[in-house]
Amino acid sequence: MDDQTLLKGKNVLVTGGTGSFGNQIVDRLLLMNPAKITIFSRDENKQYHMCNKYAEHKDLLKFQIGDVRDAARLDEVMYGVDVVFHAAALKHVPQCEYFPFEAVKTNIIGSKNVVEAAIDAGVGQVVTVSTDKAVKPINAMGMSKAIQEKIFFAANGRSDTRFMCVRYGNVIGSRGSVIPRFQQLIKDGKPLTITDERMTRFWLTLDEAINLVFLAVSEGKGGETFVRKMPACKITQLARVMGEVYANRADYPVKVTGLRPGEKIHEILVSEEEMTRTHEFDDHFVTYWYDQAKGAKLRKDWFEYDSKGTEQLSDEQIKALLKKITPPDEVVPEFKPFDAKAK
Numbered sequence: 001m002d003d004q005t006l007l008k009g010k011n012v013l014v015t016g017g018t019g020s021f022g023n024q025i026v027d028r029l030l031l032m033n034p035a036k037i038t039i040f041s042r043d044e045n046k047q048y049h050m051c052n053k054y055a056e057h058k059d060l061l062k063f064q065i066g067d068v069r070d071a072a073r074l075d076e077v078m079y080g081v082d083v084v085f086h087a088a089a090l091k092h093v094p095q096c097e098y099f100p101f102e103a104v105k106t107n108i109i110g111s112k113n114v115v116e117a118a119i120d121a122g123v124g125q126v127v128t129v130s131t132d133k134a135v136k137p138i139n140a141m142g143m144s145k146a147i148q149e150k151i152f153f154a155a156n157g158r159s160d161t162r163f164m165c166v167r168y169g170n171v172i173g174s175r176g177s178v179i180p181r182f183q184q185l186i187k188d189g190k191p192l193t194i195t196d197e198r199m200t201r202f203w204l205t206l207d208e209a210i211n212l213v214f215l216a217v218s219e220g221k222g223g224e225t226f227v228r229k230m231p232a233c234k235i236t237q238l239a240r241v242m243g244e245v246y247a248n249r250a251d252y253p254v255k256v257t258g259l260r261p262g263e264k265i266h267e268i269l270v271s272e273e274e275m276t277r278t279h280e281f282d283d284h285f286v287t288y289w290y291d292q293a294k295g296a297k298l299r300k301d302w303f304e305y306d307s308k309g310t311e312q313l314s315d316e317q318i319k320a321l322l323k324k325i326t327p328p329d330e331v332v333p334e335f336k337p338f339d340a341k342a343k
């Protein structure tokens with residue numbers, strides 16, 4: 001389905017819509033001629049800045065303060081909505097590890113509230129954004145996102161509302177992720193800190209993440225997980241390349257600090273068990289909820305799609321991606337030698 005017609009005339013709600021994902025999806029939605037876009041989030045400051053950014057679209061773009069933990073508030077904003085993109089979540093592994101019930105309240109109870117409000121309002125489609133950390137989870141964040149996925153899948157069949165999931169790895173340049181953190185350390189002349197030299201992570205661009213969400217809306221019948229195939233790299237390689245790109249130093253200092261609470265060495269996007277109810281396409285996988293797998297063209301072998309075994313990015317590919325999101329002169333306008341005192 002053509003992007004330009006996919007959501008034409010639709011009322012769209014984006015929960016947690018003031019982050020990197022929210023800004024990017026609004027940019028894309030504005031090209032699709034929706035009837036209305038509603039941003040629902042709890043951060044009034046981010047809403048204020050986003051409202052100013054999109055001031056020329058004030059008749060189309062509406063902002064609602066609220067929290068997915070508040071079921072009554074969700075009932076209010078869900079009225080008249082056709083499509084929901086549920087991106088509100090607690091996403092940082094260490095914080096969720098130390099405060100696990102906060103992750104439960106947002107990622108599990110909040111998602112349950114979204115499901116109930118969508119059913120009550122007669123919403124057509126709801127797509128939730130999940131993570132590779134939900135597969136064989138070892139931390140509270142991943143566990144809560146795994147439960148979130150199952151809440152969505154179990155809701156299918158209760159009404160005409162279709163619930164789908166997208167699952168992906170690290171978004172290049174998203175707020176709070178490793179790339180902006182490395183950029184700031186380089187700008188400050190400090191060593192780059194990594195937790196384990198063996199660590200690998202999946203990578204995709206924001207546009208690729210949004211494309212996956214739109215694919216779920218276009219193709220989803222309810223109960224599917226859409227997983228984009230994506231390359232990975234070692235964090236040590238990323239650190240070395242960023243030193244070259246942003247500080248013109250192939251030997252930019254790196255400090256190994258040890259694994260943080262809840263961290264994995266490698267991530268998984270589709271587990272061996274899930275793969276037996278998964279249809280593989282050229283550039284993505286579709287994993288079906290148990291009953292819906294019947295009749296689908298499924299893989300017959302047991303195969304785990306993880307960040308260690310997938311296609312690995314070359315240095316040149318990493319450089320090309322970095323230069324797209326932040327040109328070198330925007331990070332270090334003038335070369336700043338490494339500050340030995342920062343060790």
